[in-house]
Amino acid sequence: MTKLVPFLSRYWWHSNRSRHEVIARVYAPLIENSISEHKELIEAAGAEHLIRKDGWVEAFRSNGVRDVEFVEAERLAREYGISYTRLDKAELAQTEPHLSRDFIGGLKWNDPWSVLDPHGLTAAYLKYFESLGGRFVIGDATTLVPRSSGAGWQVKTDDGPVEGKDVVVALGPWSEEVTRKLGYRFLLGVKRGYHMHYAPAGKARLNNWMMDKERGYFLAPMNKGIRLTTGAEFAYRDAPKSPVQIDRAERVARTIFPLAERLDAEPWMGARPCTPDMMPIIGKAPRHQGMWLAFGHAHHGLTLGPVTGRLIAEAMTGEKPFLDMTAYRPERFNP
Numbered sequence: 036m037t038k039l040v041p042f043l044s045r046y047w048w049h050s051n052r053s054r055h056e057v058i059a060r061v062y063a064p065l066i067e068n069s070i071s072e073h074k075e076l077i078e079a080a081g082a083e084h085l086i087r088k089d090g091w092v093e094a095f096r097s098n099g100v101r102d103v104e105f106v107e108a109e110r111l112a113r114e115y116g117i118s119y120t121r122l123d124k125a126e127l128a129q130t131e132p133h134l135s136r137d138f139i140g141g142l143k144w145n146d147p148w149s150v151l152d153p154h155g156l157t158a159a160y161l162k163y164f165e166s167l168g169g170r171f172v173i174g175d176a177t178t179l180v181p182r183s184s185g186a187g188w189q190v191k192t193d194d195g196p197v198e199g200k201d202v203v204v205a206l207g208p209w210s211e212e213v214t215r216k217l218g219y220r221f222l223l224g225v226k227r228g229y230h231m232h233y234a235p236a237g238k239a240r241l242n243n244w245m246m247d248k249e250r251g252y253f254l255a256p257m258n259k260g261i262r263l264t265t266g267a268e269f270a271y272r273d274a275p276k277s278p279v280q281i282d283r284a285e286r287v288a289r290t291i292f293p294l295a296e297r298l299d300a301e302p303w304m305g306a307r308p309c310t311p312d313m314m315p316i317i318g319k320a321p322r323h324q325g326m327w328l329a330f331g332h333a334h335h336g337l338t339l340g341p342v343t344g345r346l347i348a349e350a351m352t353g354e355k356p357f358l359d360m361t362a363y364r365p366e367r368f369n370p
């Protein structure tokens with residue numbers, strides 16, 4: 036774990052309340068535009084059936100936590116214009132009749148959209164991309180080299196070498212495997228997380244994406260079943276899976292909602308690509324012509340994919356980006 040110390044110490048430094056508030060303010064424009072940018076793609080890709088537009092719920096077990104969260108929700112509503120609804124015990128029970136009565140109330144965040152099948156959505160986007168003439172090939176990004184003649188880049192793929200004037204490095208937690216060779220250092224870390232799908236027991240129904248705030252896990256009604264998602268595990272990206280979190284969260288989740296059998300052979304694990312200052316890296320590579328960087332989106336990679344794509348496309352084609360990209364520039368780690 037000692038190799039994680041440089042990342043973790045900087046991450047911890049940025050998590051200080053006043054520093055984090057500054058980060059939240061410069062991060063907010065990305066989030067504010069996330070739905071509108073997805074919306075256009077969802078419509079173009081014919082993927083409306085994969086989307087729900089009715090927010091999500093945080094449920095509280097104790098009056099103390101509920102009161103603090105209600106005050107915080109009011110602050111967020113005032114500062115960021117976010118819409119929320121307070122739910123008392125009876126209202127929460129009415130919203131989620133099959134949830135145990137351990138909860139004394141909740142908060143419904145009204146604005147967010149959710150995806151019933153994230154892989155289905157990205158597959159629909161890919162189909163749309165191909166319908167516009169785009170080509171999808173699989174290759175090894177670590178073979179990326181400058182083109183032997185003229186400006187641009189070349190990479191080896193299953194379909195042979197592919198060349199281009201510009202290249203976008205968008206490899207999530209693997210991005211440094213390409214950028215480090217070119218002399219950059221971003222000090223990425225990962226927060227790993229797990230999920231598992233369950234059948235509901237009997238006729239039990241979960242109506243909302245729901246977080247058990249004081250126990251730190253999520254239950255969500257997905258196309259594949261009820262998805263239990265864990266919080267963050269700080270570990271090496273490639274370390275073997277450790278199913279401790281999912282087992283613990285499952286034990287708690289079974290006490291609050293009638294879950295039946297597991298539907299996946301083993302828990303899915305992903306790695307959220309995190310930068311030390313909690314903001315993504317979006318922009319031109321400081322020392323290489325025709326190279327663009329788009330990674331480090333942590334908990335919001337799916338949410339921020341389209342807004343990031345638009346910013347990179349605008350910067351690449353010389354248009355004025357529709358948002359100020361200064362805060363996301365790669366130079367903050369590589370002056």
Ligand SMILES: Cc1cc2nc3c(=O)[nH]c(=O)nc-3n(C[C@H](O)[C@H](O)[C@H](O)COP(=O)(O)OP(=O)(O)OC[C@H]3O[C@@H](n4cnc5c(N)ncnc54)[C@H](O)[C@@H]3O)c2cc1C
Pocket residue numbers: 174175176177205206207208209226227228229230264265304305306307308329330331332333334335336337338339
């Ligand atoms: C449990 C969990 C829950 C999450 N929930 C949400 C959520 O609700 N909403 C949200 O927005 N985000 C969520 N995230 C975060 C989200 O998954 C990430 O932010 C997102 O995947 C990052 O996207 P990316 O495209 O940058 O990287 P990735 O999705 O990791 O994609 C990187 C790709 O690069 C490929 N690759 C690696 N090396 C090479 C190579 N040498 N050559 C070619 N390709 C290579 C990998 O195979 C991979 O396909 C969650 C993450 C976890 C773990």
